């Protein structure tokens with residue numbers, strides 16, 4: 001029997017595997033993707049300053065940052081609302097740190113994790129899709145697809161981004177009835193590390209500095225998205241400029257437009273018999289506050305602490321899993337509530353909420369302690 005089997009060696013499962021690589025344990029990490037391939041090669045991840053510190057501890061940040069254009073620092077975040085007053089600007093300088101966060105290439109991060117894990121004694125097995133995870137009180141069974149020999153482990157960690165391979169875990173889903181249209185956008189003037197979050201009548205729009213362009217995340221109704229996707233590049237840029245207003249102008253080119261549905265999905269509970277879910281398998285959030293991936297990295301980091309301080313025989317036992325779940329509960333629910341709360345506070349185009357929103361943004365900007373607390377929450381979690 002293995003000590004730990006990790007299902008999914010993506011950004012979150014890979015971080016966990018690296019964080020426990022020095023423990024004297026028999027660890028297997030399984031991933032469905034073939035070696036040297038990334039399924040989401042075009043995706044970027046927004047990471048907070050707190051996640052950067054975790055990456056530093058894992059020896060990962062410098063490695064990813066060495067890849068040309070793989071890491072873009074966010075030095076300023078400009079938050080505003082269209083058609084209403086109130087703006088707040090958060091800067092890294094006022095917090096004495098190099099950046100508030102970073103936009104990181106999913107491909108470069110996964111590649112760095114694969115390379116680092118390749119140097120450890122962890123058995124990293126590609127091309128190994130898992131069909132199901134079941135368990136008894138004595139151990140977990142990890143069933144592989146294509147009729148291959150199952151694996152047994154004291155503890156199964158599910159980090160497959162979906163969590164559906166585990167039976168008996170309820171998944172609460174709330175569909176926001178909106179989609180995120182994502183694209184890469186060029187601008188006349190360089191981004192200079194400035195990110196924009198703009199609340200508009202149809203939902204939030206974010207521009208994230210990414211290499212030599214902006215990553216656009218534009219929330220809208222599915223029918224509107226269908227229409228906007230079909231526009232010519234020129235018409236798309238004109239509509240974006242109209243929608244975004246004057247906070248950022250000079251959009252010159254767009255490419256790689258696509259959409260994905262927005263939903264909140266929460267596993268309850270995140271631990272089962274001999275099994276724990278982390279990352280997107282545990283919770284998948286609206287991208288409005290860029291909290292999802294950071295929450296997943298904190299799941300991995302906290303679980304690594306629990307594993308590294310646990311006797312081998314006690315791995316996966318109820319008491320160990322309960323301790324981990326208790327330690328994650330506050331941060332996890334705060335992250336979910338904060339993100340969901342923002343979607344509700346900024347969802348409606350009405351003067352009744354536009355005024356309080358404007359006042360909140362203006363107050364946040366005028367009150368250094370409140371601003372510091374807000375920025376801290378964005379950097380390290382709530």
Ligand SMILES: Cc1cc2nc3c(=O)[nH]c(=O)nc-3n(C[C@H](O)[C@H](O)[C@H](O)COP(=O)(O)OP(=O)(O)OC[C@H]3O[C@@H](n4cnc5c(N)ncnc54)[C@H](O)[C@@H]3O)c2cc1C
Nearest residue numbers: 008010011012031032045046129130160161260279280293
């Ligand atoms: C469409 C979309 C766009 C997004 N865009 C952004 C963005 O722009 N910025 C941002 O910060 N976040 C974004 N996110 C969120 C971000 O992608 C997640 O927070 C992050 O990828 C979670 O990492 P993870 O390791 O938990 O899961 P994943 O990244 O999904 O990784 C899961 C890993 O498990 C493997 N796997 C899956 N199923 C199996 C199986 N059955 N057996 C074995 N292995 C398996 C996969 O190959 C993969 O390597 C987006 C999410 C979605 C759905």
